[in-house]
Amino acid sequence: MMLGLRGIPNVQGGVEKHVEMLSSKLLGYGWDVEVVGRRRYLQDREIYAWNGVEVIPLWSPRRMALEALVHTFLGVCLAAWRRPDVLHIHAIGPALMTPFARLLGLKVVVTHHGYDYDRQKWGAFAKRALRLGEYFGMRFSNGRVAISKDIVQTMRVRHHVSMTLVPNGVAISPPSGTSGVLAEFGLTQRGYILLAARLVPEKRQIDLIRAFAKGGLSGFRLVLAGGAEFETPYVKEVRVLAAEVPGVVLTGFQSGDRLAELFANAALFVLPSSHEGMPIALLEAMAYGLPVLASDIVANQELDLAADEYYPLGDIGALAAGIAGKLAAPLNDEEVRERAAHAEATYSWTNVAQKTAAVYSALLAK
Template identity: 80%
Template sequence: MMLGLRGIPNVQGGVEKHVEMLASKLVGHGWDVEVLGRRRYLAGGAAYVWNGVQVIPLWAPRRMALEAIVHTFLGVCVAAWRRPDVLHIHAIGPALLTPLARIFGLRVLVTHHGYDYDRQKWGPFARRTLKLGEFLGMRFSSGRVAISKDIAQTMSARHHVSMSLVPNGVTVTPPTGSAGILQEFGLARRRYILLAARIVPEKRQLDLIQAFAKCGFTDTRLVLAGGAEFETPYVEKVRALAREVPGVVLTGFQSGDRLAELFANAALFVLPSSHEGMPIALLEAMAYGLPVLASDIVANRELDLDCNDYFPLGDIDALAAAVVTKLTAPLNDEEVRERATHAEAKYSWTNVAQKTAAVYDTLLRK
């Protein structure tokens, strides 16, 4: 049973994408998988089966500070009733309820997806709560998974616990050519820069818009594919700046064929974020063979890209110069195919599922 996410399938978020891909692969390995989602993000109010995964919607309050923790509490209560072999809690916020799950006699695996207390949207109280969630999740869980080497090493040193390293994976959905999103937003193939991410401060959309404005392009657009779950001052700033800068396109949240079409036809993917666990969107861009630019934070550097694929976090001028350089030297078709083949081979969801299943097996033998 998986807990700690909004839901699946096609729900915005890195953890959501991780669970969507992992759960369906685990079913293929013979596991029965249940995912507890939050009702407002899922179609309809009843439980349903998707790709062999049982998805159970639970109520959660529509308030940013309470949504995750209340949903996790209800989910732990459901798990205590249904008695899964493993309760798999994703992210350190939901991990706050790990001790309660252990009191109920459950085997609990916690996946650490990133230092969520570093996200800019949280205030001091929320940051302390997330750090407490990390502490409780690492200290009281039956097993622990990290999605990056940095997280695994940091948690081992900080909490003196063993960590299993299971990086994120990537899969490419070949575009059907009939999604129509390019036509809908007036986009031309290889004539736009893409960022696919939620509109939240740590994704730094404002940095990218400002850098794009400095480039002075007349025939290239900037596409920001992503939505906002809550109306915040940052969201309003992004929308206002996007209106002021010619060529910026806000598509809202996209998934499936529409998102695949955006990836497959972009000229460049840029991830200017200040916080990542292991960036699935960047992995997806690599799997499509796209040229990429990423901020030089630890999580992005762990992908070991070429030095020219990184820029200093928050440096608008450096980002603008890097974008111009990338677009003036586009990859040829052979280079695109080579990059795509390498990314898909290195970051396979099949490997992620196999490693996760091995962790489950270890827990069941204890």
């Protein structure tokens, strides 16, 4: 049973994408998978099957600070009744419930997806709770997974526990070209810069809008594909600034063929974020063969991009210059193909599922 996410399929978020891909791949290794999601994000209010995975909608409060915690508590109670062989909790916030799950006799695996207490949206109390969740998840779980080398090393030093490295994967489907998303937003092939991310402070959409405005890039548009669960002051600021800068397009959350079409036809993908676990959207851009530009945070640097594909976090001038440089020197067809092939070979969801299944098997063998 998977717990600690909004839900699947086609629900916005890195953890959600991770579980969506992982759960369906685990079926091929002989595991039955249940995913417990938050009812308001799901396509149905009753239990339903998706690609062989059972999706269970559970109620959660519509409050940012309580949604994940209350939902995870209810999910652990459900797990105590359904008795899965393994309860897999994703992210350190939901991991607060790890001791409770262990008290109920459940075998728990926790995946550490990133230092969520570093997210700008959280206040002091929430950050302390997230640090406690990390502590509980690392100290009380039966098995521990991390999606990056940095997290593995940090948890070993900080909590003196063993960790299994299971990086995120990437899998793309060629767009059909019939979604109509380009025409809907007045976009042309290779005529726009793309960022696909939720509208939250750590994704730094405001940095990107300001750099786009500073660059004076005639003939190009800036597409911000992503939505927001809550109308926060940051979201309002993004909307106001986007309306003031000509050429900025807010598409809202996109998925499936519409998102694939946006990726496939972009001139450049930019990820200016200040916080990531292991950025799936950046991996997807690489798998489409796109040129990319990313902030120089540790999580992005683990992808070993070329030096000119990074810029100093928060440096608007460097970001604007980097964007202009990338647009002035587009990749040729051979470079696009090589880039895409490397990304798909290096970051495979099949490998993710294989390594995760091995963690489960080792746990049950004890």
